[in-house]
Amino acid sequence: MTMTAVSPLPNIAAISSAVGGGVTVITATQRLARYLVSESAQHRSSVSRFPKILSLDAWLRQEWRQQAETSETPRRLLVSSEVEALWREVISRYESQTNAFSLLQPEAAAVLAARCRASLKDHRVPVASEKVRTSFVSELDTTCFLKWLDRVDIRLKHEGWVMPEDLPELIANEKKERGSEVWFLSEEAPVPSVETALSSRFKVIRWFHSDPVESGISTTGYSTREAEIAAAATWGVRQHENGRVSAIVLADYQRDRPLLEHELRELFGSSDQAFTDLPVNFSRGIELAKVPMFRDALLLLGLIVQDLGRAELTALLRSPFFTWLDTDRNDKSAVITHLFNSKRAVFELRHVLEALGKVVPKSPLETALSAARVDRLSSLRLYASEWRDRISSLLQTAGWPSASGLDSVEYQQLELVDGLFDEIEANSLDNEPYPLTLFVSRLRSVLSEKLFQPQTDVGKLQVMSLADTTGLSFEAIRIVGATSESLPSKPSLLSFIPWEICRSYQISKIDEEAHDKVTARLIGQLSSVGEVSCTYHRISDGTAKLASRFCDLSNAEVHSVARSNKGIVAPLESIDDSAGLITNLPNQQAGGVSLLEQQASCPLKAHLNHKLGVRPLESEAEGLTPGERGGVLHEALKHLFSSLKNSDQINALTAVDREVLIEAAADEAVRGLKAPVRERVGLSALDLERQRLSGILAAWLEVEGSRDIGFTVELSEAPLEWECEGLNLSLKVDRVDRLSTGQRIVIDYKSSAGQSATDWSQSPLKSPQLPCYSQVIADVETIAIGQVSINEPGYLTLGADIGLDDADKKNKKAMDRAGVSELAGLKDQWLADLRSLVRAFVDGSGTPTPSPSACRYCHYAAVCRAHLVSDWDAEEALSGE
Ligand code: SF4
Known part of the structure; x- marks a missing residue:
């Protein structure tokens, strides 16, 4: 049986009538299914009481559940955290046994491997066939993947588990009476496994998609991403005030949503206490792992099991979710300064404890971390339920999360904690006690999977990704971030699958043309129902950007002057503050x-x-900093001239004596470096420094020996x-x-x-x-500068x-x-x-008196605005030097 492709998408009346006639409607997204069910309510008299309109995901699960209920050997469908945990376990075990694959972190490899298996299943690639297996063994990473895949499949069979991508095949393998007709509403064709599953259940399959957009969309260019998003928020507010059903479509939703939400909250005045009053619906929530409260808890736990970098450590110490004894004393900044003074790039638990002990002894954070160290949490192995108790009590000791009082959204987030721990405990892969690193990784994984959507009032303004707009209707649509790299989005990488397999089985995820086609249909659908416009930015993170190929730039220049009022230099204010x-x-x-x-x-x-x-x-430093090298040179010279008191002694030196004195001075100076500095730079850097000093001192003694007026050293340092x-x-x-x-x-x-x-x-x-x-x-x-160097001493x-x-x-x-x-x-x-x-x-x-020499290495350039009003242009002057 073949599938018929039809375009454009049917309207609501046609859908209602089809459903009334016994057709099942399956949609690409859950959102579209919900929308059609609610919109078809007005035709309900002619429609069955429970319209057969459901998303593809819901249909697959429904069919599989029915099958599982009647099966003699019931199987369990793994949730995504269990899928990831299984991949990680298989990869880590394989790595520890063979040491063959070390290009990627097991965590990243697990995510990629899971994606590759899903694609193989979607496209019904017969992995057991000799030909396919031979393709996999051509490269090291694909060979490893094949071995992991075999192990995962054996484990699934042995345990009676299935993964979501297995469902279409299981459904297709079951013989069942077929329904009359299904309509599949999606801009993307069903993958082969889904098509087969549909064929096994329906006599007729019609795939409905939209016509692609034919001409470019009217576009406005903005100088920066920030200006573009601020303008989008202003546009959204205007649509809302005019009562129009509208959507801001973000080409890169995950990247741009937080900034857009911030701008919208400012314009709607719905921050803090009025947080839930925002009259905007976001089509997708934020990953809980990125929510500040949970992100900071993960940082605290991370510090117990691994080193933290500077940015992570600063975020942890500045977090408002842990209790500090005296918030007026600026202890947070004192602890950060103390740690950064060591110039380390990464910090261990002992470094942080030492700094907390010095600046804020007995603070809740110190108490919690000390207890973790004393109890050797990082080397214990416990069951998930035991970890739950330990970690809850640790977080509580640190004052998490209510140190500063929670707002309503944070309360909503906190209510999810028990569910998260329950999910970790329920992981069927964890039958044995395991280490804290694994518990933290499980926690991170469940937090990353859970999307948090604050409960806000329903509004007419929607913020969506392009894919989420499938089949929906709006009066006005603004596509934001329409740059060449975001619209269409880049195909995913499936680097564990050999290229020839991707090509032979037409795996669409890596196909740029397929992405382009789907994007054109999505925009085409929006254009057929409402007024669509695009915006893009020319610079982001210092890199120039080009407009998407879907943009019509013929009028873009007219609009390109449109800028956000942000980022424009405000006139400087003068304050009379003579003293x-x-x-x-x-x-x-x-x-x-x-x-x-x-x-x-x-x-x-x-x-x-x-x-x-x-x-x-x-700043962090690997070896000695210029300041430390200057200091050690001064010390070496001091030691040298404490042995050589005058010019007569210098002139009387034999070559051997000279060498001995120089070595001793260099040695003494390096030994005088403080223990934390020595520990940070390591022995080989100290050896190099010793050699450098010896060379400089030898060159300097040449200079001193050539002075023909006798002298005595009276004072040194x-x-x-x-x-x-x-x-x-x-x-x-x-x-x-x-x-x-x-x-x-x-x-x-x-x-x-x-x-x-x-x-x-x-x-x-x-x-x-x-x-x-x-x-x-x-x-x-006489005043003198002694230029002590190897090249031009004098x-x-x-x-x-x-x-x-x-x-x-x-x-x-x-x-x-x-x-x-x-x-x-x-x-x-x-x-x-x-x-x-x-x-x-x-x-x-x-x-301030700006000048090239003063400003070149000035640390205060960030707070000093002198150059904004000065005739002296710092950049020009510096480049001209
Ligand atoms: S940047 Fe400002 S504070 Fe620094 S030297 Fe220049 S003028 Fe002075």
Whole structure:
């Protein structure tokens, strides 16, 4: 018997009359079945009391249930969490036995394998045939899949289980009297297994689908996805206010739904307490695993069984669903800062416990996690019911989920908890005690399968995916996100099935043309009942996007100026705040050098950092950071010059002594690194650092040995105090030498070039550090930067000669440019400049002074808006450098 394809879809009157005449109507979606049942009510007198209109899924289950009830060997239909669990179990066991397949995580492999089996069954691929099996053994992953598939099938047979994709075959295999006629309403043809099942139950099959859309849809372009979605929400509100039955169709529903819902809630004013008042229906709910309350609970459990990355850890610690002792104390940020200071990329339970213990000891989160550690939860094996008790009590100890009071939607979500645990307990695959990792994975799996749909008032505005619109009627439809990659959607990957099998059996899931055809029919159907328009965005996540081939762009340019009012630069507001946060004097100020340098480079930077204490979180680092490498170099130089006190000792060194001293200094410096840093970077990075330091120290001793004026090292890494304008600044000088001429040189080590002597001679001072030291230390006749590096070691000086030809020549030119013969000629100006810097800081000046050098590595660019009003264009200036 053959199936007849008919188009377009029949109208409600035709359907009602057909049903009245004994035809069964099967629809692609449950939504369409519900819609037809309700719409045909007006024709009820001519229709049977229980119209035979049902979705394909409902029909298959109904037929199978009838079969199972009369069968002598009843079988059980697995629910999707059990299907996934079975695949995972088979794959993990296979992997542990053979070690043959390690390209994918078992979890991802299980999902893909389940999809591939369903496709093979849908297209009735005879996996037992020799020819088909030979195709599978051509590649490693398809070979592995075939082995898993065999094991899964053996297990299903042995246990008397079936999977949903087995139902059409089981129905077709049963001989039964056939009904007269079935209408199958779907834009997609029934897969071969369904067609066979229908043939086994009906004498006539008619497949109804819509005509494809013939011309492009009128389209508006938006600059960004955010602007496009905000405009869609505004459109939706307008339709609602005009009382039109309308739909916003999201080409990428899962991605765009949360943002659209947020925009709609803002416009309808239905956030927080009025959450359920949103007059919009969403065709699909949100996965419970993505709902904040459950997502955070999964993070907490995840931390017990595995390491967490930075983003996950931040989400866990910032979660409002766990109790913190004193919410006013900003403990969450202190714990995050403490953890991030270690510069780790991932964190273990012990790291988090250490940070919580230090910042908020005895907090509920710490108590819960400590108990998990003490009880060794991660290595126990328990039954599902025992895990349920343990995990419930752990979550309760942490204050989950009602720490901040729940809103009505969260209450609706919380009510589902018992059902979720029941489902895990009911998993027939788990007859033995198992570890926490598996329990967490089971929980994640049931949470991912459950869709949460908040109960809201029924409204005329619908938000749907394109597939969900099959057969439905609207007055106005707006297709949102119509980019070339979302409309039509991309075919699924079935990489465990060999290509030649996909082709021979015409597996439509991977066929782009088939996707295109179905999309054209879906849009065609919508166009036949209402007014359809499209929108797309040109940029998303920094990538340019093209419009879908279904878009008509002939008028798009006219609309392309339409933008959301979001993202447009608002005019800056001026606030008269001449004195910001004034410093109470006297004041002990740590980090004095950085304060002076930042105040000179950009007062706002100094204000945010030193007065308000706004500091960026430390970034993660694999090896030593530039700051740590600078610190260890300073330490190595300190150790070296604590053994070599003067130029005579340097010049008297033998090659062997030199090497021994250098090695010892490098060794000592690396050993001085703090334990957490050593643990983070590992031994091989420390060895490399030791070698790097030895090379740099050797190059630097060459420089020091070539100075022809004798010197003695007087101070090395010495702390200093300087009182200025009532502020007591703590400083640290790298080195001070006394020359044989009696003068002093104050030296600051740098590991890279980039300084210029004019930074010291111009007013206001650009680089105040060394001029400041020259005020604090007596008899300083020269200030110097020691550029300690392998490539270009040397000195940059200002003042008297230091006995190095190159440096002294440059120094002379710099002194001439400054118009002075000795440093004393600059010191009065320096003092005045330094006082003015400190006074400005004390008075609370926070005026930003953007410039390429100041802004290049500034951590405050995110909060500073100076560049919005400045003539200086940061990007241009930086690229031009
Ligand atoms: S971004 Fe530039 S102007 Fe703004 S605070 Fe940083 S250095 Fe100052």
